[in-house]
Structures are given as structure tokens and as C-alpha cells.
Amino acid sequence: MSHVVTRNPATGEVLAHYPAHDAAGVEAALAATYAASLTWRDTSLPDRLALVGRIGGLLRERRERYAALITAEMGKPVAEALAEVDKCALNCEVVAELAPAWLADHPVDSAASRSWLSYEPLGVVFAVMPWNYPFWQVLRFACAALAAGDAALLKHSPDVTGSALALEQLVADAGAPPGLLRSIVVAADDVAEVSRRILADDRVAAVTLTGSERAGAAVAAAAGAAIKKSVLELGGSDPFVVLADADVAQAAATAVKARFVNAGQSCVCAKRFIVHTDVAEEFLERFVAGVAALQVGDPTDPATTIGPMARVDLRDALVAQVERSVAQGARLVTGGRAIEAAGAWIEPTVLDGVEPGMTAFVEETFGPVAAVVRARDDDHAVELANDTTFGLGASVWGATEHALAVGRRIRSGALFVNAMVASDPRLPFGGTGRSGYGRELSAEGVREFTNVRTVVVA
Template sequence: MTAMGSTSTTTSVDTVDPTTGLVLQSYPAMNAAEVEDAVAAGAAAASVWGSTPVAARLAAVARLAEVLRERSEDLAALVTREMGKPIAEARGEVVKSAVTAEHYAAHGSRILADRPVPIDAPEGVEAWVSHEPMGLVLAVMPWNFPVWQVMRAAIPTVAAGNGLLLKHSPNVTGSALAIAELFTAAGLPEHLVTALVVAEPDVPATVEDLIADERVAAVTFTGSNRAGEMVGAAAGRASKPSVLELGGSDAFVVLADADVEAAAAAAVRARFTNSGQSCVCAKRFVVAAAVADEFVRLFVDGVRALRAGDPTDASTEVGPLARADLRDALQRQVDESVALGATVAIGGRSGRGSGSGDDTDTGWFYEPTVLIGTGPGMPVFDEETFGPVAAVAVACDDDHAVALADHTAYGLGLSVWSRSTERAVALARRITTGAAFVNAVVASDPRVPFGGTKRSGYGRELADAGLLAFTNQRTYWVVSGH
């Protein structure tokens, strides 16, 4: 492989508490020899694991679910410390990971079973498709769901017989190391899942070298478009499979015949979960003119009632942003949009907001915010907003709602609200996304595929597709001996 390793003078990776801005812990960054050792050990472990019977692999995945549940409090607390997720939501993502492990433990044998192919031929041909592990998979993961986004990729990847090299975001390094240890605690082979601690200046070159390494069979990436372009290009040069999930700017469409009260209540959840730091958070609210005033009133009332503050408090609904630069980027998007004609209905500034009951200004908080009068040409409508800011646009009719909802480079999720499911589904079919939810908030679920279109990426995670994503779907064609 290409020589890897630190080319900078950075020798450690720090995690920082976003509630206070203070350093939590410093971790030594791996040098070139340590990264090489991790790749070699991971490839060896994956080779052995790939020949392990499916039943034994799935039994280990079931044990992983048990370990996740046993350690959920400690793991959730670590997530909250490192990226500021409200503790109730941090617990939720650990439990969701356990549910996903249980899903694959229960259904993996069916999904991975050889699939017979009927062949009508006189010579007695027997044919089937076998789903065989590929080897060692590189997972480059983001910080916003430190456990769930790793597990939704790692669990099916390991269940399919592969190993995993985890290159997590530096600001959740403690979570990355804890996740890797969960797999060995569940009885999976040592080194099968390894967390790489890489100094941030060295991440691009290290990831590119890993993708080029012949011992790495494939790569899965969740994160920004800029980094995703690099990962996708490197995978293409190496002729290796890749799955990219690159974020989104989901539309939440409220038609004139919708249950406006239900839609507004759901809109609050859809936008402000994880403090708005989610690829599948609804970001653009496209509302029919006939119900726009009512929707905005109810929506703003719901946002005003949100409790922002200390993420370790179980009653907190909105915590800080994970980093100071994210807060600054959000403020720029809001300010530029207001300058272009948007109106702030609530929020619009750094801080904890009116629902916090806390006047302190420490940490990287941003007020839960609703902008009205938005539309194409404004940053909050055209760009992905990664934080607690909602953009409301008014549609004249269904055709205009389609035009507004589809006016985006992204294509991850879509939520449509109407008392007529037929009308809602018909409208959804006219908008390009990887998922469409009717009278429901967009979410990921282990039973259905998850992924995007357009600039939101390609490939699918979860469900059958996620388990088969990194398998060699190998054809067997056998003619009986004569």
C-alpha cells in the first residue's frame, strides 16, 4: 500500500465539551506504523470471520445487542459529553442500535441465504447466487449520531462476514473507541472492528491511502459533500464499492387539506431533533397558502415551548451545536437570508433562547429559530442548514409546492401532509428523494432501506440492501457430471 501516517506535527486528538468549550480528553494520534498494524490485524481478523458460519456470526450480533443495552447509560452519557446531544436522545440512539442488531440477528439467515435461480435447460443446470463477504470495509463516519450512524453501517457489515476499520470524527474519539470495544465485549474477534485515531490534518491523506490499500475491499461514508467527493473519487480510482450519504435539505410539505395542528406539532420534532443536526431533519417547510398563517402560528408556538439548555438534563430538548464553527456558519446563513428578505419569526441569534430559563452564554448554543418568507435564492433554502433553523416558504398550489420542494441539489427525504393519502403519494412521486413519508416524520428504520439521491449520495444502508451492500453476489452455474 501507499505509505501512510502523520505528515503534520499534531500528535494528539482532543475532544471538547460543546456546553462549556472546555477540553474533555486528549488521545494520542496513531502514527504510520500503528495505522499499518491496525490494517494488517483487521484484514487478518476479517479473513477468519468471513469463513465463520452465518449462524455463529448472527449469534454474536445478538450478543452485541445485549451489550448495547447493558451499557446504554454510560455510552449515552459519553455521547452527550462529546457532542452535546440531549441525554434522552443519546439513550435513544443506543437503543435504536440494539434494535438494529436484533433485527439482523433475527433476519440475517434469510437475507444471506443462497438464492436458487431456476434454469430451463436440458443439460441439468443448477444455478444460484451466493452472498459472500468482501473482507475489510473502511467506514468514515460523522459526529452527529456518534453511535447510531456507526452501528447502522457496522452491524450489517459485520453480520455479512466483513471486518470494519472505523475512522470516526475527531470530536467523538471517545465514542469511537468505546464502540470498537463493544464488539470485543460481545465476543467478536479482536481487531475485527478497529477505531483509528488520526490527527485531523492527516485525515484526508490517510483515508485516501486506506481506500487505495488492496487489503481494504470497500468504503462507506457519511458526511459533507466535499469530503464525500474525495472518498467517492478515491473509491472510483481503486474500483471499489462505496456507499455515500452526504446530507440533505429535506422538504416538509403541508397541503391545504392537511391536519394543520398535527403537521405543526410534527414539524417541531422533524426540525429540532438532535438540535437540528441531522441529515434527515426537515429543513424547508413548504406550506399551502390557505393554511400558512395557521401553520406558522402553531409551529412558532411549538418552537417557543422547546426547552433548550444543559444536555445532561433529561428534560432538555435542544442542546448546543457540536462545534463553534457550526454555530457561526448557521448565523451567516440566517443573516444573509434576512438581508435577502426573510423575516425572523422567533430566534435568530446565538444563545439558548427564551425556552431555556438560562441566561448564561457559555457553550455553542443557537436559539431555536423559524424564518418566514423564505424561498429560492436564500441560503436557508438553497443550502443545508445544520442546526436549529427552520425555513418556511408559502406555496400557491400543489404544482408550486412540488417546484419549491424539488428546488434543491439534495434528495434524501421528504414528508408530505394531507388528509388524502392518494394526493400526498401522487405529489411525492413528482419530487426526487430516497424516501417519502406521508403524514409522518422522515426517519431511518432497520426494516427499510435508507439513502439518498442527487447530491445526497448513493447506495443504501439498512434492511436487506444494507446487509448485502458489501457482499460479493456471486453466481454459481453447475452442470451435473456425466
């Protein structure tokens, strides 16, 4: 039997060994989840939302325990890990409060005497989730699925297997029917084949994936072959645009958080800082000063603001991206090197003079590396912002109406004016282009996992 091994990215030490599910184990998990879906779809909405509310309550009770697990498995500073658990609890509370309106029958005037839309469960939702937000990524989809009357089969990243199993136990402890959310443990080499087999199974109704473009393309192809609904939240190379009339001090201070939260390991982190030439030098000076103030260190220390990256291979790939960018003409302002220590450490990095075609402009840099790009004017800023295959978030800084007008010309799933891009349980979240399709969170996210049924009475 194969095993999955988790490691502490701050030290490189082994945390745990987990036996991977074989074919029989995957079948048992799927069978249990499918059986639970048949019961859950007929459970009343108030009872379903009561479960979601209880999950939120347990998250608040166990926040320190879960935060410590997140920090151990993927290196997130404990202050950020606690914030992640709290955000999960908030999402549960928002769904429990607002989903009655989101899922209520929606009357529509027509030629019939009565007509309406109803939102009905799909069945089993298969979820393929990443390591960077071990609890948030899962509960973001799971709250929606459970509220809608669906069951969930989770294939989490092997790097956070402890979190995956803790989430399964969390839902069970909240009083869910057996099998309502099951986690399968799959070795990395077997993920593609197991996922294809699950998606081909008639007991699975839909799939949601957060991850890389390559993983998204493979899952979408398998879902398409089976004619099943898919929701994809993939990569991003979000522009953070600073216009000539921006409050540069505020923009630069926010830029540090927007790039370096979670050690830059977020699809929705700002990655390309497109700055008008009139304010570029002031922005760069303030930005670099803010980066220098970051505290790199032990992620279990509450004072730490930058922990390690999640894995050494990811750190090494990021260093290579920086080196290629410098060879192509970018200027290394600060950082750029691996930190010589056990674990997956890298210096927070700022590149200036980045231009289209350079690695740091074209590729997603999934780690603590910021690319500063100079724009001649508003039109050039828009051209640079849109010069990407991605389209997740965009942040624009300037006089409000001016920044809003510029932002409307940038292609993205979310636009934030004078604020960093962030998800909110009350607002839909998702992208366009190669950042994926479909939405999570809010009414739109809950309804993604339903059959929108038209009912007409003559």
C-alpha cells in the same frame, strides 16, 4: 506525536486528549483488521449473527454509560442519547433475526439445471463516520458488515473519539476476534491523506462514508481510482410539504420534532417547510408556538429538548446562514442569534418567506433553523420541493391518497406520508442526487457489503 482533543460543547471544557495514530499505528490497525477478515469470512452465519446479538445485549446493559458519553462529546440531550443507544440495540436484534433470510442463497429460474445468487463477504470495509449520531452511524454500517462476513476499519470524527474507542471495545467485549472492528484516531488535518492511503491499500475492499458532500466527493474519487465499492450518505435539504387538506395541527406538531431533534443536526431532518398558502398562517402560528415550548438547556437534564450544537465554528456558520437569508429577504420570526454562554449555543430559529435562491433554501442548514416556504398549489409545492441538488427524504402531509400522489412526484430516497422521515432497521435508507448513493439498513444495506455472486450448474 499529534493529539486529538475532545470538548464538551455545552461548556467548552476539554474532555480528553487522545494520541493520534501515526503511519505505523494505522498500518498495525489495518493489518489486524485484515487478518480478522480472513477468519471472519469463514465463520458460519449463525455464529456471526450471534456476535451481533451479543453486541445488542451489551448496548442495553450499558445504555446509561454510552448515552452519557454521547451527551458529553456532542451535546445531544440525554433523553435523545438514550434513544440512540436503544435504536442501535434494536438494529442489532433486527439483523440477528432477519439476516439469515437476507443472506441466504437466492434461487433464480434459468436455462440451467440450477442457478442462484449467493452473497459473499468483500473483506475489510473502511468507514468514515460523522459526529452527529456517534453510535448509530457506526453500528448502522457495522451490523451489516459483520453480519455479511466483513471486518471494519473505522475512522470516526475526531470530535467523538471517546465514542469511537468505546465502540471498538464494545465489539471486542461481545467476543469478536481481535481486530474485527478497529478504530483509528486521526487528527482532522490528516484525515484526507490517511483516507487516501487506506483506500489505495489492496487489503481494503470497500468504503462507506456518512458526511459532507466535500468529504463524500473526495472519498468516492479515491475509491474510484482504486476501483472499490463505495456507499455515500451525504447531506440533505428535506422538504416537509403541507398541502391544503392536511391536518395542520398534527403537521405543525410533528414539524417541530422533525426539524429540531438532535438540535437539527441530522442529514434527514426536515429543513424546508413548504406550505400551501391556504394553511400557511395557521401552520406558522402553531409551528412557532411549538418551537417556543422547546426547552433549551443543560443536555444532561432529562427535561431538556434542545442542547448545544456540536462545535462553536458550526454554530457561527449557521448564524451567518441566517443573517444572509434575512439580508436576502427572509423574515426572521423567532431566534436567529447565538446564545451568550460558554459552549456552542444558538436560539431555535424560524424563518418565513424563504424563497428559491436564498441561502436557507439552497444550502443545507445543519442546525436548529427552519425555513418556511409558501406554495401556491400542488404543482408549485412539487417544483419547490424538487428545487434542490439533494434527494434524501421527503415528508408530505394531506389526505392520504392526495399526499401520496404529490409525494410520488418529489425526488427522494424516502417518502413519508403524514409522518416525519426516520430510519428503520427493517427498511433501506439512503438518498439520490447529491445526497449520495447506495443503501444502509435492511436486506439492501447488508447486501451492499457483499459480492453478489451468480452460480450456474449446467
